[in-house]
Amino acid sequence: MAAYQFAGDFAAPPSKHRNKGGDRLCSCGIFRCCFGCCWRIFRCGLGCLCNLVCQIICAVLVIAAIAMLIVWLLFRPSNLEFRAGEASLTEFSLAGNTVRYNLALNVSARNPNSRLEIIYEDIEAVGYYHGQEFASDRLPAFSQEKETTRTITAEFEGQKDVSLGDEARANYEEEKSSGEFPIDVKVQLKIKLKVWLLTSPFSLKPSFDCDLNVPLNSSGKSYQGTDCTFDWRNIDLH
Template structure:
């Protein structure tokens, strides 16, 4: 009993001292102040009746008073859960980003260097032409043997002002409708700036060349017209020279699709060759 009154007395004193609103439960009348002092007087213990509520309510009233003065209570911070192994993802992402940036930088540098090289050198395509072709023999016997005699003049033009070309190896293959019947190997040579070189391969001899039905039909037709479709393909190994610099060996291919008249039947027309991709 005494503890309950003491708690109520303390609540009343704190309420009047801090000028807080009175709890609506547990008081019959508002406590009176004496004189003109702004501080409340502590009433005697006998002036309060026995509280009509349980003792535990005093703690509830104190909680309300504390809330009114200090504001709402701050909830405890939430505990964050860190999943193990997540940090590795950031490292991998940073690594891939770095690799991508390095590759992009290399591509840009190579592109700029190539563009500058093109501006300085201005490379032009080497041009091949067959200016003359003489066919004096082209007979196909019953035992699948082809007898042939074909002489060509091939001009090679280097139009570049600063690039020289080393022709380290040249193989010229003569073919009749994709059936190869001979190969020649002109001498290697170096071609300087803005110069022209003439090659004179001669395909002469006899060779067993099996022909299928379609190729045999084409041969009969061309024997009748006196003009033969012969393809000459050149397989090259070349290096380019710029000043004292030389490139690595390249292996381009050049094709010349010829229509060669038999000797005396018609004149040969100059034919431009093309680079194979």
């Protein structure tokens, strides 16, 4: 019995070649398993971190927006006031479909609010003649303190092709004879409100419209200042 067991044990020695291969396969499998697990853990952690950061940013924006809404409701900001006080028109002529122009316009911008500072991020003035756009000018950004007035200047110079109907052309001839032209200047704003150290996280896009009758400088007539119409527009959350 003992001999049989010894013979059986002797007849089935472990294969060194097979074990070496098995060790290699086992080692590679463990490496791939560990690498895959680490990579999945890293991706999961990175994704969780990104989600956390996004949630924090969204929460801060929402809180800031709610705070500014409360400020808006508490202080009820008054409309900004604009007046086109000075205008100089040295050239305005129509030849065929081409308008040639040279207009300088000084506009006084007043912030009547006692607690709100206005941050002008973008200002674009566009000139229209009988409903046709003929000129534009982008003005520099600035900040305006509470209860202050500041003068901004729009300058239009150049030429542009416009599409005028027969009635508008007939009106032009009459206006040329009188030396005075109806020019509509629309100004689009992009602003933020500031209360103490808190600045609104969103932008407002109000506009104002100056409906002018501007005489040519050579006509000898004087320009009469014009109050502009202010209008609150939409809120830009970007």
